Amino acid sequence: MAHGTTPKSPSLYGVGVARLLLDPTSERSVIERTRLDRPSSIDGKVIGLLDISKPRGNVFLDRIEDRLTAAGATVKRYKKPTFTKPAPVDLRHEIATQCHLVIEALAD
Amino acid sequence: MVQRQLEPTRWTLLKSSYSPSVTRSKPILPDGLVVIVKEECATCQMVAPLLPLLTDATVYTQDNPDFPAHVDAISDADLAISWHHDIETVPTVIRVVDGVEVERTIGWHRDSWRDITGIADLGEDLPVMRPGCGSMSVDPDKVDMLRAKYAGDRLKSRRIELADLDDEMEVLFDRGLTDGLPVTAPTEERVLRMLEGTRRDASDVVAIVPPDLVEVTVEKIAINAVMAGCKPEYLPWVIASLEAICNDEFNVHGVLATTMPVGPVIICNGPGTRAIGMNSGVNVLGQGNRANLTIGRAVQLVVRNVGGGRPGEVDRAAHGNPGKLSFCFAEDEIGSPFTSLAASRGVGPGSNAVTVFAGEGPRCIVDQLARDPDQLANSFAACLRTVHHPKLPLGFDVVLIVGPEHARVFAEAGWDRDRLLAELHDRLQLAGADIVRGAHGMAEGVQDTFKDLTLPKFRDGGILLVHAGGGAGLFSAMIGGWANGSTGSTPVTRLVGT
Numbered sequence: 001m002a003h004g005t006t007p008k009s010p011s012l013y014g015v016g017v018a019r020l021l022l023d024p025t026s027e028r029s030v031i032e033r034t035r036l037d038r039p040s041s042i043d044g045k046v047i048g049l050l051d052i053s054k055p056r057g058n059v060f061l062d063r064i065e066d067r068l069t070a071a072g073a074t075v076k077r078y079k080k081p082t083f084t085k086p087a088p089v090d091l092r093h094e095i096a097t098q099c100h101l102v103i104e105a106l107a108d
Numbered sequence: 109m110v111q112r113q114l115e116p117t118r119w120t121l122l123k124s125s126y127s128p129s130v131t132r133s134k135p136i137l138p139d140g141l142v143v144i145v146k147e148e149c150a151t152c153q154m155v156a157p158l159l160p161l162l163t164d165a166t167v168y169t170q171d172n173p174d175f176p177a178h179v180d181a182i183s184d185a186d187l188a189i190s191w192h193h194d195i196e197t198v199p200t201v202i203r204v205v206d207g208v209e210v211e212r213t214i215g216w217h218r219d220s221w222r223d224i225t226g227i228a229d230l231g232e233d234l235p236v237m238r239p240g241c242g243s244m245s246v247d248p249d250k251v252d253m254l255r256a257k258y259a260g261d262r263l264k265s266r267r268i269e270l271a272d273l274d275d276e277m278e279v280l281f282d283r284g285l286t287d288g289l290p291v292t293a294p295t296e297e298r299v300l301r302m303l304e305g306t307r308r309d310a311s312d313v314v315a316i317v318p319p320d321l322v323e324v325t326v327e328k329i330a331i332n333a334v335m336a337g338c339k340p341e342y343l344p345w346v347i348a349s350l351e352a353i354c355n356d357e358f359n360v361h362g363v364l365a366t367t368m369p370v371g372p373v374i375i376c377n378g379p380g381t382r383a384i385g386m387n388s389g390v391n392v393l394g395q396g397n398r399a400n401l402t403i404g405r406a407v408q409l410v411v412r413n414v415g416g417g418r419p420g421e422v423d424r425a426a427h428g429n430p431g432k433l434s435f436c437f438a439e440d441e442i443g444s445p446f447t448s449l450a451a452s453r454g455v456g457p458g459s460n461a462v463t464v465f466a467g468e469g470p471r472c473i474v475d476q477l478a479r480d481p482d483q484l485a486n487s488f489a490a491c492l493r494t495v496h497h498p499k500l501p502l503g504f505d506v507v508l509i510v511g512p513e514h515a516r517v518f519a520e521a522g523w524d525r526d527r528l529l530a531e532l533h534d535r536l537q538l539a540g541a542d543i544v545r546g547a548h549g550m551a552e553g554v555q556d557t558f559k560d561l562t563l564p565k566f567r568d569g570g571i572l573l574v575h576a577g578g579g580a581g582l583f584s585a586m587i588g589g590w591a592n593g594s595t596g597s598t599p600v601t602r603l604v605g606t
Contacts, residue, residue: 018269018270019269019270019274019276019295020267020268020269020270020295020296021267021268021270021276021279021280021293021294021295022263022265022266022267022268022294022295022296022299022331023265023266023267023268023331024265024285024294024328024331024332024335024409024413024414025285025413025414025416026317026320026322026323026324026328026413026414026415026416027265027266028320028322028416053595081595082362082594082595082596083595084359084361084362084365084366084591084595084596084597085356085359085361085362086361
């Protein structure tokens with residue numbers, strides 16, 4: 001028997017019965033989704049900029065907006081209520097239906 | 109380093125239908141009388157001569173199959189009949205009609221035996237009463253194995269079969285299922301025993317656990333509680349703590365994901381803390397007490413294993429703190445001059461409750477000289493002002509753990525909880541000019557627009573006062589919080605169920 005094993009009672013389990021542990025995880029099967037192909041050009045695309053509400057995220061996103069607009073994209077701005085929680089499902093849906101691309105700003 | 113779960117190449121993963129060749133359904137008893145005995149029991153030996161008189165009786169014997177003499181007894185060596193029919197005492201006599209138990213008597217009570225057998229003069233020479241003996245099916249050395257053998261199908265979790273040479277502790281490390289310390293292997297026997305600690309059904313969903321947002325059942329909590337080293341009587345505290353952290357108010361998702369060094373701090377109140385042996389005294393925040401350490405650890409293991417929250421993945425803490433292994437303690441209510449934390453949050457007397465707080469590691473407040481409450485409050489305020497940064501107001505709550513020797517100073521002056529908190533708030537009003545960005549040569553601080561205002565260090569209710577610690581030492585402790593309120597985490601109090 002391997003070291004560190006749990007002793008078993010032969011009278012109740014018999015010899016050679018498997019040692020079983022219970023899985024402590026969620027037993028979840030992860031579904032992998034492939035990303036969309038990168039567009040060859042952003043010209044004419046609608047790009048969402050998501051501010052996660054960290055301080056100075058707007059500074060970063062303002063600069064990105066200037067650059068994207070200059071490159072011919074249309075920019076839409078969005079903001080999470082707080083950086084400490086995932087984006088609300090309605091906001092995610094809004095971005096997904098209104099934009100071709102999205103950029104999330106992590107800042108401090 | 110990012111830790112990932114290994115692919116299950118070394119493992120045989122079995123669906124929950126695993127079943128050794130045992131009868132897990134309740135065997136039907138034959139009609140008539142059923143008597144369960146064991147030779148080791150003196151009362152069984154005393155009644156043995158009566159059994160041949162019971163012409164419609166079926167006798168099951170737990171130990172020696174040749175006992176009792178003159179009766180064709182059926183061996184219950186595997187204790188299947190005894191287990192499934194809840195035999196706690198031998199002898200037990202059951203009357204069965206159409207496969208259903210209608211009457212039962214335990215031990216030897218002459219009148220009861222006469223009633224159930226219908227034999228009016230049965231046992232005339234025997235004493236009126238003799239208590240029976242414990243059934244082998246409730247023998248503490250056997251009950252865990254019997255529960256697994258006959259009730260293991262209660263557990264729906266996937267089974268993981270170890271190879272012959274696997275060391276279970278190493279296997280659990282290899283799978284990424286521990287917090288860095290060894291865990292107790294979650295066998296069927298241990299998990300079923302853990303579930304005896306709650307009246308809730310194993311399949312009950314307790315919470316949705318971030319970051320993966322998956323439902324956690326009582327059974328999955330019990331598995332992780334076994335791994336953490338809990339006793340069954342701790343399980344309701346683990347369940348209540350998970351209910352308290354897995355909601356939008358406490359926001360354990362954010363507490364986990366933040367770069368700040370915080371985790372759930374669990375403060376326990378009520379008589380149940382003493383019943384399960386929690387520590388609220390000497391070394392209250394330290395090592396050495398099983399309940400304190402394993403309740404907090406079980407909560408964190410559920411977040412890790414069920415929720416999928418692992419350091420370096422969704423847990424992005426820059427430094428973390430040792431309390432993220434476990435941070436759970438009880439308030440000393442008996443010796444406290446203050447109303448308890450739970451009472452101040454609306455919990456009635458005699459109830460058990462947990463309050464969860466998103467907190468960093470504890471820090472000591474030293475004042476060995478103050479003997480009047482004003483001076484001591486001044487020291488407290490000076491230290492509390494430094495939570496996270498002396499120039500940051502309002503954004504963080506704090507747990508203030510007043511040690512017994514400090515509490516005595518306030519008690520002797522007649523200061524109660526409300527008075528002490530009011531005095532501290534008065535002392536923690538920060539002048540804007542002192543805390544604006546750049547003031548005192550520090551970039552950190554509030555915007556310049558606040559320079560002519562006065563801002564409180566803590567919001568209303570932002571100091572959670574607790575009484576705990578050893579009886580010697582003029583010290584208290586404080587635990588800084590995380591972003592508070594709806595943008596971060598709000599302390600949550602939940603009653604502990606059964």
